[in-house]
Every structure is written in C-alpha cells, then in structure tokens.
Amino acid sequence: MHNLTRFRSFIQDFTRLIDVAGNDEKKIFVTGKALLQGLIKCDDWLPEEFSQASSDQYQQFLLHCDPHERFSVASFVWGPGQLTPIHDHTVWGMVGVMRGGEVCEEFSVDQASGEVVAAGQHTLQVGDVDLVSPAVGDIHRVSNALSDDVSVSIHIYGANIGMVDRHTYDQNSKKVQSFISGYTNPVLPNIWG
Numbered sequence: 001m002h003n004l005t006r007f008r009s010f011i012q013d014f015t016r017l018i019d020v021a022g023n024d025e026k027k028i029f030v031t032g033k034a035l036l037q038g039l040i041k042c043d044d045w046l047p048e049e050f051s052q053a054s055s056d057q058y059q060q061f062l063l064h065c066d067p068h069e070r071f072s073v074a075s076f077v078w079g080p081g082q083l084t085p086i087h088d089h090t091v092w093g094m095v096g097v098m099r100g101g102e103v104c105e106e107f108s109v110d111q112a113s114g115e116v117v118a119a120g121q122h123t124l125q126v127g128d129v130d131l132v133s134p135a136v137g138d139i140h141r142v143s144n145a146l147s148d149d150v151s152v153s154i155h156i157y158g159a160n161i162g163m164v165d166r167h168t169y170d171q172n173s174k175k176v177q178s179f180i181s182g183y184t185n186p187v188l189p190n191i192w193g
Contacts, residue, residue, distance in 0.1 A: 002044065002045055002046065002047050002048075003042070003044045003045045004045060004047075004189065004190075004191050004193070005045075006039065006042060006044065006045040007039070007045045007046075007063070007064075007189075007191055008191040008192065010035060010038070010039045011064050011073070011191065013035055014032065014035055014071065014073075014156070015066065017031050017032060017035065018066065018070045018071055025092050025133060025135060025158075028092060028158070029092070029094070029131055029136075032094055032156065033094060033129050033131070036094050036096040036129050036154065036156060037096065037127065037129055039096070039154060040096040040097065040098040040126075040127060040129075040154055041127060043098055043099065046063075046075060046098070046152070046154075047189050049185075050063060050075045050077075050185065050189060051075060051077055051099075051150075051152050052077060053077050053078065053079035053082075053150045054077075054079065054184075055079060057082060058076060058077060058078045058079070058082045058083070058084065058144075059075075059076065059077040059184040060074050060075075060076055060162065060181060060182075060183055060184055061074055061075045061076075061077065061183060061184050061185045062074050062162055062183040062185060062188060063075055063154075063188065063189060064188070064191070065160050066160075069159055069160040069163075070158070070159075071156055071157060071158055071159070072156070072157050072159065072160045072161050072162070073154065073155070073156050074154070074155045074157075074161065074162070074183070075152055075153070075154055075155075076095075076142075076152070076153045076154075076155055077150060077151075077152050078100070078102065078142075078143070078144035078146075078150065078151040078152070078153075079144065079150055080144060080146060080147050080148055080149065080150075081143075081144065081147065082143065082144050083141060083142065083143030083144070084141055084142045084143070085141065085168040085169075086105075086107055086116060086139060086140070086141045086168060086169040086170075086171065087139070087140070087141070087166060087167065087168045087169070087179075088134075088138045088139045088166055088167050088169075089132050089133070089134075089138050089157065089161070089164070089166060090134065090138070090164060090165075090166055090167075091133065091134075091157055091158040091159045091161070091164060092131075092132070092133035092135075092157070092158040093131070093132045093133065093155060093156065093157040093158065093161070094129055094130070094131055094132075094155065094156045094157075095124070095129065095130040095131075095132070095142075095153050095154075095155050096127075096128070096129040096130075096153060096154045096155075097124045097125060097126050097127065097128050097129075097151065097152075097153045098126065098152050098153060098154055099126065099150065099151055099152040100126070100144065100145065100146045100149055100150060100151025100152065101123060101124060101125050101126070101144075101145030101146060101151055102123070102124045102142050102143065102144065102145050102151055102153055103121065103122075103123050103124075103142070103143045103144075103145045104121065104122055104123075104124060104130060104140050104141075104142050105118065105120075105121045105140060105141045105142075105143075106118070106119040106120045106121065106122075106137055106139070106140050107119055107139040107140060107141070107169065108137075108139060109139065109169065113174075114174045115171075115174055116139070116169045116170070116171045116174065119137070123145055124145070124153075125145075133158075139169065161181065162180070162181050162182050162183040163180060163182075164180065164181075165178055165179075165180055166178070166179055166180070166181070167179070
C-alpha cells in the first residue's frame with residue numbers, strides 16, 4: 001500500500017512555501033530543496049502506475065499541479081539508455097532522484113556564435129537534488145545513469161511545466177526549436193482518497 005499521506009503533506013508544505021516565498025527563487029530553492037529531499041528519502045508513496053518505464057522513451061507523469069499553476073510536481077521515469085534532448089525550462093526547477101541515478105550534462109549558448117557549448121556534467125544518485133533556472137543554469141540533457149535498470153526522479157517546477165513553451169537545442173545545426181512537453185498520464189493520483 002502506498003503512503004499517499006506523505007505526498008499529500010509534501011504538497012501542503014510546498015503550497016505554504018509558495019504562499020510565503022512568492023517569486024523569491026532563492027527562498028524557494030533553500031526551503032523547497034529540503035522538502036524535496038524529505039520526500040524522496042522515503043520510497044513508499046509513489047503509486048506504481050506513475051513509476052512505469054516505457055520501452056520507447058522516458059515518461060513524464062504529472063502528480064500535482066497547483067490550481068494557480070505556481071508549481072507542478074512530476075515523476076520522470078527512465079528506462080535503460082533513455083535520455084532527453086538538450087533542452088531548457090524557462091522557470092525554476094528541482095530534480096530529486098528517488099530510484100537509480102541520472103546523468104546531467106550542462107550546456108550554455110554562446111551568444112556570439114549561437115553554438116551550444118558543453119559546460120560540465122554530473123551524476124545524481126538516490127537522495128540528490130539538482131536545481132535549474134535561467135538564473136542558475138537552465139540548459140541540460142538528462143539520461144538514465146543505469147544501463148540495466150529503471151531510474152525515477154521527482155521534479156518540481158515553477159509553473160505547469162507540461163504546458164510551458166520551452167526549447168530544444170541541436171548542437172550540430174545550432175537550431176533552436178520550441179516545444180511543449182505535455183504529460184504521459186491522462187489521470188492524476190488521488191492524494192485525498
């Protein structure tokens with residue numbers, strides 16, 4: 001049985017944080033990171049249907065969206081070898097690894113040439129939380145760190161991320177394309193049941 005009370009409490013705490021912090025990204029990151037670390041240290045709350053990998057591509061399951069779209073929470077599920085394109089977010093975000101691991105390749109865009117330039121790489125293990133935003137670094141490519149198992153991370157964004165107009169970046173052509181990610185799931189988990 002899943003402990004949805006844990007997730008419901010997290011949503012309540014995060015809503016209170018946004019009520020107080022407003023658009024103060026630094027405050028959101030400090031307090032929000034601690035809240036997310038508390039959530040992902042316990043792997044007993046995520047319903048199984050929101051942690052299923054697909055053989056085709058990674059999955060982005062919406063778990064909660066604030067009614068005012070001030071933040072959203074999603075589970076990302078990575079099968080072996082799966083990765084995102086190089087992309088941005090245009091809003092603040094936090095990524096917490098709950099199962100497995102992720103490799104994050106960071107990029108920047110050279111303003112003079114338009115070239116996408118590698119800016120570093122790091123690996124996230126269970127319990128790690130990564131931060132993204134236009135202010136702290138917003139362009140990356142993420143992949144499953146495991147070659148033989150599924151990884152699951154919990155993401156929080158400062159908007160309804162599945163409806164945000166974002167961008168992908170092609171390293172070879174320098175082409176930037178708009179995209180809206182949407183979500184994999186047609187229904188939300190019932191955290192109130």
